[in-house]
Amino acid sequence: MLRAPTIDSGGRVSTIIAIEGLTKKFGNLTALNDVHLNVEASELLGLLGPNGAGKTTLISILATILPSTSGGASVCGHDVHREQHAVRKCIGIVFQDPSLDDELTGRENLDFHGRLYGMDAGARLIRVEDVLRLVDLSDRGNDLVKTYSGGMRRRLEIARGLMHHPRVLFLDEPTLGLDPQTRRKIWDYIRALRDTFRMTIVLTTHYMDEADQLCTRIAIMDRGEIVALDTPDGLKARMGGDVLELEMTGAHQEFLEGLCRMQEVEDMAVEDEKLILTVVNAESFIPKAFQAAQEQEIQIRSVSMRKPNLEDVFIKLTGREIRDESAPDAKTRMRIYMGRKRR
Amino acid sequence: MNFGAAVYTLWLREMRRFLRNRSRLVGSMAMPALFLLVLGSGFGGFFRYRNDVSYIQFIGPGIIAMSLLFSSMFGGLNLLWDKQFGFFKEILVAPVSRMGIMAGKTLGTVTTSMIKGSVFLVGLMVAGLVRLEVFGLLLALVFMFLISAAFVSLGIAFASRMNDPQGFQLVMSFLIMPVFFLSGTLYPTEGLPLWLWTLTYLNPLTYGVDGLRFALGSAYNLSPLVNLAVIAAFWAVTTIAGSLLFRRMTA
Numbered sequence: 032m033l034r035a036p037t038i039d040s041g042g043r044v045s046t047i048i049a050i051e052g053l054t055k056k057f058g059n060l061t062a063l064n065d066v067h068l069n070v071e072a073s074e075l076l077g078l079l080g081p082n083g084a085g086k087t088t089l090i091s092i093l094a095t096i097l098p099s100t101s102g103g104a105s106v107c108g109h110d111v112h113r114e115q116h117a118v119r120k121c122i123g124i125v126f127q128d129p130s131l132d133d134e135l136t137g138r139e140n141l142d143f144h145g146r147l148y149g150m151d152a153g154a155r156l157i158r159v160e161d162v163l164r165l166v167d168l169s170d171r172g173n174d175l176v177k178t179y180s181g182g183m184r185r186r187l188e189i190a191r192g193l194m195h196h197p198r199v200l201f202l203d204e205p206t207l208g209l210d211p212q213t214r215r216k217i218w219d220y221i222r223a224l225r226d227t228f229r230m231t232i233v234l235t236t237h238y239m240d241e242a243d244q245l246c247t248r249i250a251i252m253d254r255g256e257i258v259a260l261d262t263p264d265g266l267k268a269r270m271g272g273d274v275l276e277l278e279m280t281g282a283h284q285e286f287l288e289g290l291c292r293m294q295e296v297e298d299m300a301v302e303d304e305k306l307i308l309t310v311v312n313a314e315s316f317i318p319k320a321f322q323a324a325q326e327q328e329i330q331i332r333s334v335s336m337r338k339p340n341l342e343d344v345f346i347k348l349t350g351r352e353i354r355d356e357s358a359p360d361a362k363t364r365m366r367i368y369m370g371r372k373r374r
Numbered sequence: 375m376n377f378g379a380a381v382y383t384l385w386l387r388e389m390r391r392f393l394r395n396r397s398r399l400v401g402s403m404a405m406p407a408l409f410l411l412v413l414g415s416g417f418g419g420f421f422r423y424r425n426d427v428s429y430i431q432f433i434g435p436g437i438i439a440m441s442l443l444f445s446s447m448f449g450g451l452n453l454l455w456d457k458q459f460g461f462f463k464e465i466l467v468a469p470v471s472r473m474g475i476m477a478g479k480t481l482g483t484v485t486t487s488m489i490k491g492s493v494f495l496v497g498l499m500v501a502g503l504v505r506l507e508v509f510g511l512l513l514a515l516v517f518m519f520l521i522s523a524a525f526v527s528l529g530i531a532f533a534s535r536m537n538d539p540q541g542f543q544l545v546m547s548f549l550i551m552p553v554f555f556l557s558g559t560l561y562p563t564e565g566l567p568l569w570l571w572t573l574t575y576l577n578p579l580t581y582g583v584d585g586l587r588f589a590l591g592s593a594y595n596l597s598p599l600v601n602l603a604v605i606a607a608f609w610a611v612t613t614i615a616g617s618l619l620f621r622r623m624t625a
Binding site: 094096097115119120128132133135139144146147191 | 376379380382383386387390391394395456459460461462463464465466467468469470624
């Protein structure tokens, strides 16, 4: 059974989403495996993971459009199985795939939504203008949606998700397939929602930078499980050092194993001719690495050092890389994971 | 949200789309119009039924039914397009009962079908091919409603089990066309080979066409009460089937 929501000192429910042991199976495939997660009010939580990690499945269950196999969840204090209508009233959702009526205008789409959510005519009139202004679409509101660009459609969908004043907004891959400029604009709207209206937002993404820049907390998902849950900085701090990238020729197994044994090395991965290391004390490690390379006649062509990013965290946690399959210029890279050292 | 408001919302959307797409309106009426004018005139010369019914008078009520059949079944196709374009998800995630959605969708499509059917009815009236009598015209509207509502539900029932609009083409070929051809619209049912006679009278649309013929003063075979009972029963069955299947539909 679900735990009762925690109540803060002001008497408000501070845990707005509670997920307890949620499991979803599609035949033999386990899309979600015993997921536990609590989301606090006015958090901006990111579900980060590769395609097929279970992000959309999780959101669909929370939004009551998919039943779970076992376990339960509540949103705004309402059970997602037994109190579907109450949950639906308190959430807004922007789906991954487009879900607008092309043959209606922007305003008509919003008006339709307002009617479905039981808003009266006066409230609808005011609210349609409010949300259109919020996403800068006031001047295009009377145009048919089929004349909109991809970014405008996305903005209209976000506006629609806000029509009925939801307390929780779900955004499933809100910037998928949009150009960088439009993505940045959508990020601004999302930030504004949280900052101005203290809205709780749960978004899924497989873009590392999106999660990093937007979210107050990130749940990294892989194969139906949450493998880590922390703030972006907290996650990066888990790497326990800086990331060092060495480009070299002629590296062999023996050399790599030698490096792996050095105490500064936390973590190691090989990508083509590039060696990616997480090291605690780069200053003392670099000379040692060069010395070892020289002894074994390996040529190091370049060295670069940077702070760890979420991609590094993901690789450390799962041994794999999140790859953006939809980006046309994404290089198909192969990283060979070298095993993890723990102290 | 109350049931009535949901029905009205879905109905309103159908109306807006209908009024916006006049070209589609004309397109969907082209086929029945072609049948009426070409067949009606083509066979007119050597067809005289029961001494005083011309061929165009004979098929006129059936052409109204044909137009209803086509546009009503295509309501199911619209549902599949909504699914394809994702709009269906927006409806399913709203705090609205499934039955409200189904009823609104049905009523919307019935309204647009009745408008198209009425265009033919008015055309026949203007051409002097139907009997102008208040009771008859009201009865015709009742039959038109029942035919339309029954086939809208049937279309929704089929659409509920399908995923893409392309598949609906099959329904078109294997269901809509046979139902029309076997409805006794184009030929009298006396002296038919037994197999054809059987298929014709197993077809619920036959009773709708015969009922319309009675109401509009053309040559009919069965008592209007029998026709009304059969088509109403068919409506009840498709509505129950459509509702049950629609309820299980996912986005």
